[in-house]
Amino acid sequence: MTLAQPLDDDTEGVEEKSGLSLRAMLPNAITAAALCSGLTAIRFAIDENWSFAVLAIFVAGILDGLDGRIARLLNAQSRFGAELDSLADALSFGMAPALILFLWSLNDLSRFGWFAALAFAICCALRLARFNARLDMDDQPHKSAGFLTGVPAPAGAGLALTPICLWLETGLDIFRDPLFNTIWVATIGVLFISNMATLSWTAIRPQRDIRIWLIALVALAFAGLLLEPWWTFSALSAVYLALMPYALLRYGKIKRARAARS
Template sequence: MSKEGARLGPKAAEDELPETGRGKGLSLRAVLPNAITVAALCAGLTGIRFAIAGDWKSAVLAIVLAGMLDGIDGRIARLLKAQTRFGAELDSLADSLSFGMAPAIVLYLWSLQELPRLGWFAALAFAVACALRLARFNAQIDVDEQPHKSAGFLTGVPAPAGAGLAFTPVYLWIATENELFRDPLIVGPWMAVIAVLMISNMATFSWSSIRPRRSIRLEVIFFAGLLFTALLVEPWWTLATICLGYLALMPLALVRYGKVKQQRRDAATGG
């Protein structure tokens, strides 16, 4: 880690001030992306409130909304050139609550509480895995050598995607009204699998690694329009299909990253 990274890293106590930027506060242009991050946090935590009331559809949709907001705050920060370490830390804290703790509690109340001990362990495993993944991300912010990132890939399943995948049984339960999808013996192992995928070291697709060729970009726009319509007409089947499609693409990401690694080895050896 560089000296700058060491200065900007987490402190031993919150009252310790960094060596630079003392008392400057946030710039005006940094307010908007951070406000969106806080809105995402509020949406995720509101999902817990809906779950306590037994309103499962609203609970899931609130966390899905948090994921959508999380997807745009960083892009707006880059657009406004308002990227700050404060924003990065706030984003990770918000993600841990919205996509780790909130889904764990919602799924526990929805299904896992029928097996109080094993169900709670499954919920804890998911929440802890999300926190560990985000801690790993923060620890690597200042690391120069990141093979996955330099190739345009992510390491493991990102937290918002992990939350979306964890809710797949809920999507299917709402769409089919089949109580089988609510069985804690299915939901618990499913959450454990997603938890492992989040903290794994496998390469997964990022937006930058998915760049359609110019020859098919009109088709991509057409498909995006159909997907948006499907979300309006059949949201639960569509969300389940998106999640299953994401899982199906994971082996392809491993193959593509393997090719990138091979190309790098060939370039290093002059092959």
């Protein structure tokens, strides 16, 4: 997500008179592209083109990771960009995955499946609203320790779509079971709005002796995305789930250290 700082009155007056530069518009254009990718994923799902629907969501995730970094690199943060980013995230990682999963599997349970899809989309929106509400707060224990609160929207969308990836690769009907997916989607929705500490990738600082191994692992993961995308996407989801207990233990250690100092 884009961490934006509101512009002061003088800057806003200059923008109103002279207009925005292309440099300032670039991050917002990338965010709009992510929004289009999420909408296109819904269109693919309506046509039952599940592979392209999932890929469109992952493209939206890549674009979402780029817009904030480019905005900071170009010093082009704005409140408008932050609000646009949240709207794009709510659609691309909340509503779009919910509709994809409902059309793919959850509609076989009609009521309960639809409630699970609604819960997922609503929890994603609530998670984004909570994030925005805390932007200007000084007291953020998780953020000050380098963690996030709850599962971020792109990661949650990736976790929710993992059963589709496994089904596309294996063809096993168990991954398309509506009861399993209803429970799975509802669980991801709970993780969205939970207060648990989750890892923030930007805060990870690998030690020097493992950096070269990490670079090699990233290169192999990229090769896997080209050769076996569904297995690779599923493996990334499994790694993220496996890191959740590690994040809790690590944050608990930091929390105890803070309590001891105070």
